[in-house]
Amino acid sequence: MPRYDARRIESKWQAFWDEHQTFRTEMDPARPKLYVLDMFPYPSGDGLHVGHPEGYTATDIVCRFSRMRGKNVLHPMGWDAFGLPAEEHAVKTGTHPAVTTKKNIGRFREQLKMLGFSYDWSREISTTDPEYYRWTQWIFLELFDTWYDPDFTWTGPDGKARTGKGRPISELPIPADVAEQGEVAVRRYQDRHRLAYQHEAPVNWCPKLGTVLANEEVIDGKSEVGGHPVERVPLRQWMLRITAYADRLGSELDDLAWPDSIKALQRNWIGRSEGAEVDFVVDGRWLKVDGQNKETSSSSAINPQPSTIDHSSTFDAFASHREANGFPLDPEPGVIRVYTTRPDTLFGVTYMVLSPEHALVDAITTPGQRAAVDIYRKQASLKSDLDRTDLAKEKTGVFTGGYAINPVNGDRIPVWIADYVLASYGTGAIMAVPAHDERDFEFAKTFGLPIKAVVHPTDDWLKQQSAKLVDWLGDVKHTVEAGAARVRGWIESLPVSPLLKQGMEFVEKATQQAKPSVDYLVGAVRQVYLDNAGQFATAFTELGTAINSGLYDGLTTLDFKAKITADLTKKGLGRKAVNYRLRDWLFSRQRYWGEPFPIWHELDSQGQPTGLLRTDSAADLPIILPEMEDFKPTGTPEPLLSKAPESWLYKTAADGTKLKRETNSMPQWAGSCWYYLRFCDPRNDQEFLSPAKANYWLPVDLYIGGAEHAVLHLLYARFWHKVLFDRGHVSVPEPFGRLVNQGMILGEMEFRAYQTTDESGGYVSLPDVKESGETTRDGRAVTAVKQTADQVEKRGDTWVLKDNPAIVVDARSFKMSKSRRNVVNPDDVVKDYGADALRIYEMFMGPLEASKPWSTTGVEGVYRFLGRAWRLFVDDKADDVALSSAVQDVPATEDQLRILHKTIKAVTEDIEKLSFNTAISRMMEFTNEFTSYDVRPKSALRDFVLLLSPFAPHLAEELWELLGHSRSLAYEPWPTYDPALLEESVLEIPVQVNGKVRGKIRVAKDATKETIITLGQEETNVASHLEGKTIVKTVYVPEKLLNFVVK
């Protein structure tokens, strides 16, 4: 009984592919290449998840298809194997992370082979392999050896002209005053300019656990394990200067064949904004001595005497100095530099805010305010980023007592500190324009600061603000005849704000003169706005026309911005500036299981670091992780590697300098940033990648993976790639030409009814349950109880309990998770239905990019399809596996050829579009049709096997062998279709009357339009709809449709 036996067939062909190295790939300049890549998996101890095979099957189909179309396909797989879980396992059990990792990789590899993916396994790599991380360290040295020259113009090997380039540190110009100070000063100067540099940055230190935590281990300010409080403590860190590349990372997205949504996500993350930097001199802090500016003495700063200082002369001195000397690279002491995207609102500045960490805070604070300022700064420093944003929406801040001078009009502006201004963005200081910025508006309202409108709002905005007035306009119109008194009474009856009241009074006046209209209302609201913009609920932050801005009045926002930026530049008081939301990349971790840095710290005679660095040479690489047995945290924020053996930690250089090794390790991103490069040349022990292979294989033509990597991994990899590009190691500017994000596979649909937890245990309808799902709207605790599909039914748009239709239940699919116990294990699916069924099911579920819920019965459906395909060839009632007698060497009939060629066309085009679900349904249709034939031409079935092979490769190879072939079909030419065979000799044309189908006619393919129209009119049902009407127009779409328009 040779039923379709997936297990037998699949293990047979997996062994065959392994033995014959069917998918081994070599570079071949004579053939076109295709590089198809899956996102690098982390080999977790849980093994493969059903989400993995989704993207992997998609790429595998493309690869198998492309090989058959003559492409030289690179399709590799490897392991992103450094990372926390293996290390945590080591802390718990003492098992070395390398051991755990090796075991997990073994399991993953076995599972992937079980699914029949056509990887070139000879290229397998793991980031944890010293022969791999040797080159990760080498790339770090390249980053360390590079500085970014933003003004360098050049044309790359891609033929595109660029401004800005990563250049060798040896080419960094050293300013004369630095050079004068000697070699140490020069080295420190260079270190400040490298793409890899050191910086004090906060880490998540958890005193209770005695360890530093990664960001993903911190949830809501508490440790993920144990829920202990986490502190932010500053620690010396390695940073990568990704911000230098922010502009190119943004602009070079344009040419990539990536989903627009992912591009938008990256642009959003980079967050480029254009504006201006403007300098405000602090009142009383500018003294001109002998033509040179000099800060007033610190004593006068502490004891300023505003009464004796003529602040206009402060500003005059400052302004004339700037007029002569221009805008300096860094502001002078006593000058606050702000960044703004709205320089057109400079006339509306009513206060300024420094971030609590700003360097000028101390100097500017007056004695009277010092205590308050110090307390506030202390509080701000204890708050985590989270406290500063989510939890604390209320604006807080303290006045410093100091003032600065507005450069456009000489106004004296109070300077505050507040934590809504971030030290790490822009210049860490802002000019506040409460009338036209939402945050400033809230702050000003909280602290009673003036709000001065300098942009005339649009009518649309005024209308919106007066939405209630506009709504009532209709009533006003109707009541106007009744007289102003009645309007007045009506106004009095409303719960009005001062704004409304004033607006209404205006309306009332208007009604006495003419018919009221929206224009009157807008006029009223405008009047109120100009009178006091602070009365409104929100600030006007859109573009408008300048008011209260001196000579600039009447300019549009855009014109104003351009003009004032130019004017400020001329006076040396400001300049155009660009800022990014993107921050530099914190590149070090305090962990064991990561790549060691190839860096040494010089020590002085006391054994203390001098701050000077040395690197290992490329020849010293790899720097192997030290052997350690104890992976317990150090108990301090010190990295775990500081517990490494002395011999690993220390050495003495040839010149006698004592050196200590860097004890931070690299983050998991490091290895996954460049693995796609190594796959091109995985065993090269001379270079990270040979230029010939790079030129042949790069870029990756198709990259498929989950959207969770849409921002970080893809941005980091692009950044490294661009540095390697600038340094001449790769010749294409972008790593991934085409990117596709697979959607998430959710658990099976669940129905859940809510029940109260008290003894009554009554059901509660879904709308009565709070969004948290824990209590009802009136506060009773509830719990969700799973219902089976036959306990519920659909009523209208909602699902309800069959027994109690008043109770609406929750019907949805959830993300698969261990805690929810809805995880589907691919091993089980393969055991029950086979790898081919799993592959086809995952592709048949829906569009690749969409999220979709798992369905076990759906797997059974495609399994049945494979059984049908099998029985197309094999008589399952025979004793042996042999071709069915229905399969014969006869020519295919016209109908059969048409079906076959339609299928070839559809499947080919669908694979090209990555529309696998529709390709599969076309093959199902073919199978259904051919099942009904008692005689099945071998030639047609042969082509069908080839079409099926990318989707169900095991079954296809087996059938191919049954058809009498001795070689694998992996490199058989892909079937082609003959357009002439697609056409039917008789067409069926739907006939519409006024756009509604009223009948169908069958006509010969070559029938004339006239014949078709006549036949259409004669069709019985059509004729009945035409009766008594006049045809005013006849629309005929050739071979598609006929439509009569009648009256």
Added chain:
RNA sequence: GCCGAAGUGGCGGAAUGGCAGACGCACCGGAUUCAAAAUCCGGCGAGGUUCACCCCUCGUGUGGGUUCGAGUCCCACCUUCGGCACCA
């Protein structure tokens, strides 16, 4: 709040502006079988009408619009999901 994606039968989904619901699941009926499983054949949006075939009305989140014709294009809105969130 901002940005992005998506709303089509009981379910997953299909449809270059041209017959809405291909294909699959579930369900129903029939054949085969001693019986069942498996398999094969057929039906399957809602309502009306009809012995039946037919035919009619409604129907792609809501409301408008463009068009001979809209799931598809335009405008406004609602809901769900994902991302960002004091970025000046």
